[in-house]
Amino acid sequence: MPRDHATANGQVKGAAPGNESALYGMILENIDRAVIAFDHEGCVTLLNPAAEALMERSSRQMRGRHCQELFKDQETLLYLVRVALEEGRSITDDEGLYLHRTSTAPLPVNAYAAPIFASRGNQEGAVIIIRDLSRIRALEDSLRRADRLSMLGTLAAGLAHEIKNPLGGIKGAAQLLSMELGEESSLRDYTQIMIKEAERINVIIEELMDLGNPRPPEIGDVDLTKVLDDIILLQREAARSQQIRFVLKFDPSIPPVQGDEGLLTRLFLNLVKNAREAINHDGEVLIETRIASNYHMTGPGRRSSPMVDIAISDTGCGIAPEERDRIFTPYFTTKNKGSGLGLAIAQKIIEDHQGLLKIESSPGHGTTMTVSLPLRR
Numbered sequence: 001m002p003r004d005h006a007t008a009n010g011q012v013k014g015a016a017p018g019n020e021s022a023l024y025g026m027i028l029e030n031i032d033r034a035v036i037a038f039d040h041e042g043c044v045t046l047l048n049p050a051a052e053a054l055m056e057r058s059s060r061q062m063r064g065r066h067c068q069e070l071f072k073d074q075e076t077l078l079y080l081v082r083v084a085l086e087e088g089r090s091i092t093d094d095e096g097l098y099l100h101r102t103s104t105a106p107l108p109v110n111a112y113a114a115p116i117f118a119s120r121g122n123q124e125g126a127v128i129i130i131r132d133l134s135r136i137r138a139l140e141d142s143l144r145r146a147d148r149l150s151m152l153g154t155l156a157a158g159l160a161h162e163i164k165n166p167l168g169g170i171k172g173a174a175q176l177l178s179m180e181l182g183e184e185s186s187l188r189d190y191t192q193i194m195i196k197e198a199e200r201i202n203v204i205i206e207e208l209m210d211l212g213n214p215r216p217p218e219i220g221d222v223d224l225t226k227v228l229d230d231i232i233l234l235q236r237e238a239a240r241s242q243q244i245r246f247v248l249k250f251d252p253s254i255p256p257v258q259g260d261e262g263l264l265t266r267l268f269l270n271l272v273k274n275a276r277e278a279i280n281h282d283g284e285v286l287i288e289t290r291i292a293s294n295y296h297m298t299g300p301g302r303r304s305s306p307m308v309d310i311a312i313s314d315t316g317c318g319i320a321p322e323e324r325d326r327i328f329t330p331y332f333t334t335k336n337k338g339s340g341l342g343l344a345i346a347q348k349i350i351e352d353h354q355g356l357l358k359i360e361s362s363p364g365h366g367t368t369m370t371v372s373l374p375l376r377r
């Protein structure tokens with residue numbers, strides 16, 4: 001629900017004298033919140049670069065437009081502007097608000113609208129400030145998943161440990177039996193099956209233990225370009241029976257990230273493999289790296305750092321909305337030969353690197369998984 005503020009401390013002042021107004025201008029240019037000002041008719045008078053980015057329209061396309069047109073069918077945003085314009089009050093909405101745009105998916109945002117008063121006290125119009133919350137939402141989702149996973153992981157690791165010992169006993173006994181039976185006994189086929197199956201369980205158990213308690217990361221400088229190049233090489237080979245184009249768009253200016261090369265390789269291998277497997281016959285897997293502009297991680301107890309985004313997009317089957325939350329659950333799989341552990345392990349590795357994962361998917365069209373890693377630890 002929108003929340004009212006006392007007008008006295010909520011108002012945004014008009015022009016500032018002298019140098020200060022240049023400074024005001026610079027602040028507007030540089031902040032990452034979209035700022036859009038309206039005259040008393042409700043037509044756009046001013047907007048900053050962040051507003052152009054958020055609205056996905058240029059300043060020229062928006063200037064002079066009426067708010068009704070700008071926020072067409074977006075009742076809450078219109079309501080905020082109206083309250084600020086017509087009632088001269090400032091007002092906030094930060095719950096469940098989405099900005100609808102034509103080309104891309106709705107963006108979670110919060111918004112604050114305030115009247116603009118000239119120095120003489122007359123109201124000049126109103127301003128709305130909109131903040132993109134998608135990063136924060138991704139961080140929250142990531143933490144929620146990690147929480148659930150760590151509980152499951154502890155349980156799984158305990159269980160795995162308990163199974164591993166008796167399993168060793170079964171395998172040992174089968175081996176002894178096999179020796180006792182001698183080379184020519186027809187019963188040896190059975191003991192061989194016992195040994196083989198016990199080994200298979202062992203592999204599963206070890207994977208499970210990895211999930212609960214993987215080795216502590218060995219931190220070093222990791223060249224992401226190299227890691228991703230190697231993965232593509234392998235995946236191209238694996239995709240020989242399909243018509244898949246692997247497209248790489250690396251930002252060459254990205255410095256090495258601090259992380260565990262083995263774990264990061266495993267992480268991206270899992271994601272690229274999923275992208276490949278999501279494509280039935282022909283399609284494209286696009287891997288893009290870029291520095292996340294102006295973004296600093298501000299998780300609890302963490303030092304802020306610039307982030308690097310690694311986006312893996314596919315033109316595959318997409319993920320149904322009702323499966324979104326389940327795909328991270330260990331052993332959840334929609335594939336015949338899937339283990340269902342890939343994403344659970346990926347999430348764990350991301351968490352260990354203080355990163356986060358964002359998922360965008362459109363069923364029938366494809367999926368983008370974006371891993372954000374801090375450049376410094």
Ligand SMILES: Nc1ncnc2c1ncn2[C@@H]1O[C@H](COP(=O)(O)OP(=O)(O)O)[C@@H](O)[C@H]1O
Binds near residue numbers: 317318328332342
């Ligand atoms: N890129 C993707 N496109 C579509 N579905 C995906 C994608 N990545 C993961 N999934 C879904 O998430 C499930 C779990 O993935 P994962 O944990 O890697 O296990 P697995 O690949 O063994 O099934 C998959 O079975 C699939 O349904």
Ligand SMILES: [Mg+2]
Binds near residue numbers: 270273340342343
């Ligand atoms: Mg997988």
